[in-house]
Amino acid sequence: MRLDILTLFPAICAGPLGESMMKRARESGKVDVRIHNLRDWATDKHRTTDDMPFGGGQGMVMKPEPIFAAVEELRTPEARVLLLTPQGSVFKQATAHRLAAEAHLIFICGHYEGVDHRVVEALVDEEVSIGDYVLTNGALAAAVVADAVIRLLPGVLGDDRSAVEESFSHGLLEAPHYTRPAEFRGQRVPDVLLGGNHAAIAKWRAEQGMARTRRNRPDLLG
Ligand code: SAM
Numbered sequence: 001m002r003l004d005i006l007t008l009f010p011a012i013c014a015g016p017l018g019e020s021m022m023k024r025a026r027e028s029g030k031v032d033v034r035i036h037n038l039r040d041w042a043t044d045k046h047r048t049t050d051d052m053p054f055g056g057g058q059g060m061v062m063k064p065e066p067i068f069a070a071v072e073e074l075r076t077p078e079a080r081v082l083l084l085t086p087q088g089s090v091f092k093q094a095t096a097h098r099l100a101a102e103a104h105l106i107f108i109c110g111h112y113e114g115v116d117h118r119v120v121e122a123l124v125d126e127e128v129s130i131g132d133y134v135l136t137n138g139a140l141a142a143a144v145v146a147d148a149v150i151r152l153l154p155g156v157l158g159d160d161r162s163a164v165e166e167s168f169s170h171g172l173l174e175a176p177h178y179t180r181p182a183e184f185r186g187q188r189v190p191d192v193l194l195g196g197n198h199a200a201i202a203k204w205r206a207e208q209g210m211a212r213t214r215r216n217r218p219d220l221l222g
Helices: 010-014 020-027 065-076 093-100 115-124 139-150 197-214
Strands: 001-007 033-039 079-090 102-107 124-127
Touching: 001 010, 001 065, 001 139, 010 020, 010 033, 010 139, 020 139, 033 065, 033 197, 065 102, 065 115, 079 139, 093 139, 102 139, 124 139
Parallel strands: 001 033, 001 102, 079 102, 079 124
Antiparallel strands: none
């Protein structure tokens, strides 16, 4: 997969996408992440990317010209263009699985009041929000979406079953995990996990996943 990120703040994306599993995925060629500064497509000597809103009001709006120029230069025939915006459909694990099947993604990150709406109308295939709150700009949101998608690419997780068995994959939360020591400050690991009976462990995990979902995320149960 190729992923181009267009942002005014490349360093915000570079940190999270340059560590740990994301770093290894990039170094091993499983994903080709290119983080671009949108100012590189501005044409005036001040590298301007924003202007005042028509109709008045607070804040600035990102100009269409640099965004159109960047997307038109980077776009390939298979590219899917996403805008990170609090007004988009809320990003879910199912969205991550769907996007992980794409060959080329381009993320546009907004700033200020957002982007000129002609960008949405003419360039964007999909508007994506990472939740019902407002961030100062789209770079953090882009890094979140990129991480969730990249870890689902074949071979990125050490064990590809991890992505099948984790929270949300079956519509529920995952069961609790424990490691050594078996007893810590008076708290014992459940006996079933120490017994080696795989059928009993699977049953316990299914029950615990359901109990945690009911307690923390009853909305997932409909
Ligand atoms: N004026 C916009 C509104 O009320 O819908 C909010 C703009 S926000 C301050 C600036 C930028 O941050 C947005 O253009 C978007 O790229 C990004 N952003 C903020 N919250 C986001 C969210 N929940 N999900 C994705 N991107 C977000």
